[in-house]
Amino acid sequence: MTGLVVLEGIDGCGKSSVARIVAKKLGKRAVLTREPTDSWIGEAVRKGDDKKVSPYTDALLFMADRSIHTLDMVDLIKKGKLVVCDRYYHSTVAYQAAFLKSTFKGDVFKWLLEANLRLSIHPDLTVLLNIPPELGLERIRGRRALSRFERLDFLKEVHKNYLKLARQDHSIVLINATRPLAEVSDEVLKLIRGRKL
Ligand code: TMP
Numbered sequence: 001m002t003g004l005v006v007l008e009g010i011d012g013c014g015k016s017s018v019a020r021i022v023a024k025k026l027g028k029r030a031v032l033t034r035e036p037t038d039s040w041i042g043e044a045v046r047k048g049d050d051k052k053v054s055p056y057t058d059a060l061l062f063m064a065d066r067s068i069h070t071l072d073m074v075d076l077i078k079k080g081k082l083v084v085c086d087r088y089y090h091s092t093v094a095y096q097a098a099f100l101k102s103t104f105k106g107d108v109f110k111w112l113l114e115a116n117l118r119l120s121i122h123p124d125l126t127v128l129l130n131i132p133p134e135l136g137l138e139r140i141r142g143r144r145a146l147s148r149f150e151r152l153d154f155l156k157e158v159h160k161n162y163l164k165l166a167r168q169d170h171s172i173v174l175i176n177a178t179r180p181l182a183e184v185s186d187e188v189l190k191l192i193r194g195r196k197l
Pocket of ligand 1: 011016036095
């Protein structure tokens with residue numbers, strides 16, 4: 001009973017709340033974690049909202065944070081824990097591909113995916129909480145100051161990238177996250193239990 005479950009989706013899809021509910025219901029064997037992490041590299045990533053950072057710096061910081069986080073998650077899995085991770089490499093592919101699209105010479109989606117697969121492990125289950133970008137933005141508006149990633153055109157591009165990832169990787173399960181939180185969480189729990197994780 002161990003492994004890695006990743007929750008993904010655009011801002012406002014509810015994944016952080018779902019991750020919390022699911023980890024709580026799974027009990028002691030579950031460890032809830034997230035990216036960007038709370039480490040000093042994760043903090044550096046968050047500082048990108050206040051400081052002017054190049055999109056490349058952003059992408060590389062997210063990946064540096066992930067490469068250490070992956071080692072921590074591997075340790076937890078070896079100890080028999082079920083790790084529930086709020087965002088993983090799919091986020092970098094979806095968000096940074098959107099961010100770098102206009103400046104990158106070549107296929108930025110492919111570049112980011114290949115680089116990230118090298119420093120990540122393959123999740124036992126990845127759930128993509130799917131909502132229309134308009135709804136995502138509506139949900140987060142007023143919650144807090146919007147980050148540099150939270151604009152409608154940009155979120156539409158991110159959403160497209162997520163759907164592209166799901167088309168390419170059939171281990172990603174797409175679920176309708178426009179429903180109430182309790183329903184979405186129950187579905188994720190059912191998926192985890194169905195896989196005997
Ligand atoms: P959060 O709102 O889930 O805490 O994520 C913080 C922001 O960082 C969110 O807008 C998505 C963005 N992000 C990326 O752009 N790339 C990444 O690799 C990760 C993990 C998050």
